[in-house]
Amino acid sequence: MKNYLLKSTTAILLLCTVTLSAQDFQGKAIYFSKTTLDIDLSGSGMPADRIKMVKERMKNNLERTYEFTFDKTASIYKQEEQLQQAGGPGGGRGGMRMMMFGGGASGDYYKNIQTKKSTKENEFSGKNFLVKDDLxxxxxxxxxxxxxxxxxxxxxxxxxxxxxxxxxxxxxRRSPEEREAEEKKAKELENVMEVIIVTAWYTMDIPVSNGPGDYWGLPGLILEIDAGDTKILCTKIVMNPKEKATISEPSKGKVVTQAEYDKIVKEKTEEMRERFQNERQKSGGGGHMRVRG
Known part of the structure; x- marks a missing residue:
């Protein structure tokens, strides 16, 4: 009887130790994300200094740094805050118009690989959304x-x-006929899907089935992603930091699915585009840029 009690107690203590160890396990990784767009500005009629400024602003919009905090089952992926230059995208008049939207998150992006669920914080058109869906x-x-x-x-x-x-x-600048042709082609492409090969590099030295953005499902932490025109690379890892971060699911915002959120963004973006085109026609024209990501 004593041996049985001793074995049972030992098993319980061992289980508690393993559970505690899993709870204490935490890591933080920094990822650099870069999206490449091939755009020829030589025929735009802009002076060289203007082209240089446009390219710099594009670079600022398409290169981002993210912080990824994770434990055995859950993670938070969020963009590091960046200072926005006056007159840059989204700030000041006369700046280059850039509309970036897609499946990403503008706030905390929570993933739980145990429940296979995700929650993304998104702010769009002055409203807060919680995009909840399956991984x-x-x-x-x-x-x-x-x-x-x-x-x-x-x-x-x-x-x-x-x-x-x-x-x-x-x-x-384009003629009304050219703009109309562009709009028609963009409409046609809304229902066209392209297949992209994604290459991931993961390490089993960190046995966490997780990674940056939407990516997960490998037997180790994903350190690099190459997906078409976007590349994500881990630049720094800190395992078991002294000060543990809180990894909790976001809870503020209107709850929608990814499909519902995409529909909201699409409809609002169409509305904004039509309003801008009407304003441009009234003011006599002027070029703009639209990037769909």
Whole structure:
């Protein structure tokens, strides 16, 4: 009887130790995300200094740094705050108009790989939304290649995703006929999907089935993603920091699914675009830029 009690007590203590260890486990990773767009501005009629300014503003919009805090089951992925220059995108009059939207999050992006659920904080058109949905189930193919990322041995995996085809980006003045043709083509592409090959590099040195953005589902932390025109690279990892962060699901905002949120954004963006076009026609024209991501 004593031996039975001793074995039972030992098993319970061991279970408690393992559970506590899992609860204490936490890490923080910094990711740099870059999206590349091929745009020829040589025929825009702009002076060289103006082209240089436009390209710099595009770079600021398409290169971002994210902080990823994770434990064994949950994570928070959020963009690091950046100072916005006066007159830049979204600030001041006469700046380049850039509308970036898609499946990402403007606030905390919470993932739980145990429940396979996600919650994204998004602010759009002055309203706060909580986009709740199931995690994307990726069909990963394990490859034979390996490489080092920092001090971590990483393994290659690939999968494919579908996304809406992107319209050609135009900059500068166009005739009404050219603008009408662009709008027609953009409308046609709204129902066209393109297949993108996604390459991931993950390390089993950090046995967490998670990664940046929507990505997860491999037997180790994903340190690099190459998905078409977007690349995400981990630049720093801190394991078990002294000061633990709180990883909790966001709770403020109107709850919608991803499909519902995409519909809201699409309708509001169409409304904004029509209003802008009407204002431009009244004022005598002027070029603008639209980037759909």
């Amino acid at each position: 994307v189930a990726y069909d990963w193919k394990m490859e034979q290649e390996t490489k080092m990322i920092g001090n971590y041995l990483c393994f290659k995996a690939t999968t494919t995703i579908e996304r809406q085809a992107k319209p050609e980006i135009k900059f500068g």
